[in-house]
Amino acid sequence: MPKILLACGAFAVGGLLAFGLGGGVLAGPPLPPPPPGPAHPHRTPSPVEQDHATGGPFLSVDRAAQAALAVGTGVGVLASTQLQTVQQATAVLGFRAANNYVGDDREVWLVLVDGPYKPGFGFAGPARQFDRYWVVLDATTGQILGTGSRP
């Protein structure tokens, strides 16, 4: 029995030391990721890590439209401006309307515009220019979450 208690005590002290050391590590600069192996572990953001519905207050429809029109590369005409959840906007677009750190219940403005739009990023091939586009804005922060154009 004393041996068991001793072992428990040592374990507790060791745990405290480890916790302390761990705290020290966490307080320092973040460690780089290790070299990758032949298999890569993956996960999706947990609900705790995601942005969720706020209930407002929201960016006004005028501000949302203004921000969306500024994304175009010329004069555009609003086709629609809708306050939706990410899930609803995803159904309209046919693909997920925001990155996975944004929850399905988060409120967004989905703005559809008829007007010139130039992709911001590319890889190769001819420079593209589209004549209609969509913009998804976080309705709470006003941040642009995504833009694009469907064929």
Place this chain on the structure above:
Amino acid sequence: MKRIVTGAVLVVLLVLSAAAGTAQAASCGNCYARGYINTGSSYGGGYVQMAIRQLTTPDWPNPVQGHINQTIWVTTDNTTRFSLNPYWAEIGYTYGYHGTLSSDSTGMTYYWARWNPVNGYADFSLGRIDAIGTIHEFEVQQVFNGEYDVYLDSVNVGSDVNGGNWTLEVDTGLEYTDTAGTIQQTNFDFHQTRSTACCAWSFWSTGATQNDFPVFTWVWTTLWNHANNH
């Protein structure tokens, strides 16, 4: 790892610029300074570790909407950049996003983007960036027929659906819209490609570089695992 670091320098490619440091601001559309792998073999995806460095470009505000970004690209239709209309997906970090800077003091944000003819073009801001100097993992891989998931630090942040099958080219490097953009030296480490049979990853063993303009200099040393972009 040690073997790689201490291994013989297999490729040292210096693209020197006589104009380096004296570059005048000039729009260049979408320009690239990148390393690429294009061996004729198909892959299931690409992976790289990149250090976050401060990027700047003078042309970010509207109406120009310029940007400068560090990225990994993969083709998603088993073609290369020489194809007429390659499908692709990319993930990285950018300074300048459709005429805006992020609220972070660096002005930068992580993002991902894709092109395929069914869903079209799209780019998504993650609205966040990590501290300058920290190293992060960027990855794209096909997980189902024509679906490529993109990952930041092993976390799936988005899905590109309706692509084709397999990746014939994996590039890492710099995209910029103005030759007066600036970048600190950035390390690209531990490049990997994935086999088409899910899901064994292996290090790149060879490669080459492309520079659209000599403003940004690439130095490749010790295989592909440790590349520096100046």
